[in-house]
Amino acid sequence: MSYTNQRIAYGNALVQLGRENRNIVALEADLGKSTMSHMFQQEFPDRYFEMGIAEQNMASTAAGLSLTGKIPFIHSFAVFSTGRAFDQIRQTISIGRLNVNICGSSAGLSDFGDGSTHQSVEDIAIMRAIPNMTVFCPVDANETGKVVRAMAEIDGPCYIRINRNDYENVTSEDTPFQVGMPTVLKDGSDIAVFAIGIMAVKALEAAKALEGKISLKVINVSTIKPLNAQAIIDMAKDCKAVITAEEHNIIGGLGSGIAQALSKECKPIEFIGINDTFGCSAHSYDELLDYFDLTPESIIQAAQRLNKSKY
């Protein structure tokens, strides 16, 4: 099993895109060594704009670059690139449907040491609510590069959520990626688990632990918006219940989207996520995920509850 990092995969993909298309430009707000946009800077210094610690100006400047035919990628931690620059993203980038691509790095709890101010529990909710916005949460490093490529091609604003830490790939370099198409990572027949990011890894662990007892179908929903409601319905069809798993507030994120998609299907749903609270500091990522019950055990327990209940 290869342990890789989404940030490095992101940086590599951006450099590769830059080689193929001279219109690709990158803007950074002094976190380039963390977001890995500095990889692009090293190869394309003329197409890299260090905007200082000024995310709002960075977002609007990217809009202007887009309006001259460039394809900008803007970078910061997810909490800042979505929260600090919300109005700029909404007003000019999204109403104008510009091809500005927003990188939310160190998303979720993955910046474990820095605590609540730097951890994004609401970035997906914010981005999902903006018309014209496409929202991605790649499941692993292998999928990250494919998402970056798709973002450049989509004629409109896109958001990508990137995990700070190393974890194993659950897809291969050859796994096909299609915008808007959830993919089955492991087939199963009792309960469908729709998951994003590292929670897909936790769901696969839960599925393995429950083998022979409860059959979990694990689905990677890397395109959170537009959410393919028909695919979600089809994938859940043969299962009696559903679990959603995300490293994000249970309000407004993947779970909300899946529940809406399945609203006419009369299937019980359990939501695994951050329970409407802010993060906090910890010495390790795993410690923090455990603290917030973002674990295989939580998914196992939810599956057991759903399996026992008579809906």
Place this chain on the structure above:
Amino acid sequence: MDKQELIKKLEEQARVLRRDIVEIVGVGLPGHIGGSCSSADIVTALYFYKMHLDPKNPKKIDRDRFLFSKGHAAIVQYAALAELGYFDKSELKKCKSLGSILQGHPDYRKTPGVEANTGSLGQGLSIGLGMALGLKLDNIDRKVYVIIGDGEIAEGQIWEAAMAASNFKADNLVAILDNNELQATGPIAERFNTNPLIPKWESFGWNVIEINGHDMGQIIDALDEADNVKGKPTIIVAHTIKGKGISFAENAVEYHNGALTQEAYEKALAELSC
């Protein structure tokens, strides 16, 4: 054309735009008359003298760009675009009605000739900077002109953009500050004092030119002077009168976004007729 003749022609054009403004606003519905009239002479000089544009090919790559960061004054831009033939003048009367191509604030996707969605104050200068950087990347020797308001510069992002533009030596970016001294609720100096303007912009690394924003000769001289500035952005601080050209609306805060009665409408049109 000799300069006096040019100035006369532009002044006449500005009168036409102000008349259009009154016709767009009409009777009984609110419209941003004050800030549109304070910008009218500057907008005229940009669209009818300074900028290289092709109304038949609004997206022509080799063109100057104009952004109304104080997007609420869009109606004067709409008047200019209609007069230049970007769209039919009959659209002006439909402004802000359901389905109109002319929205309450500039809309890049709906209005030919509008370069970006602006109106959430404080953002246009940053957008203009992005355009200026994009033009430089492609070695296109054109300029980006951004009109900002003096109330608007309370927005922090203006100063982020001001720092960034001098940092990037964006000498193809020209801001024009429509300094009409009134914001929505009253005199700026009394509400939230943004003075002193000149040293502020100079200290942010800008070339500053101060003019009377209703003196057409001064406006075109300032725009020409900006062409020769290298290595730094230029801001033209234009002292203006809110509501300029309509006697009862001049310096009258109620016409920031006010409606005209039938009587006021007729009086305004009469004042703006040749």
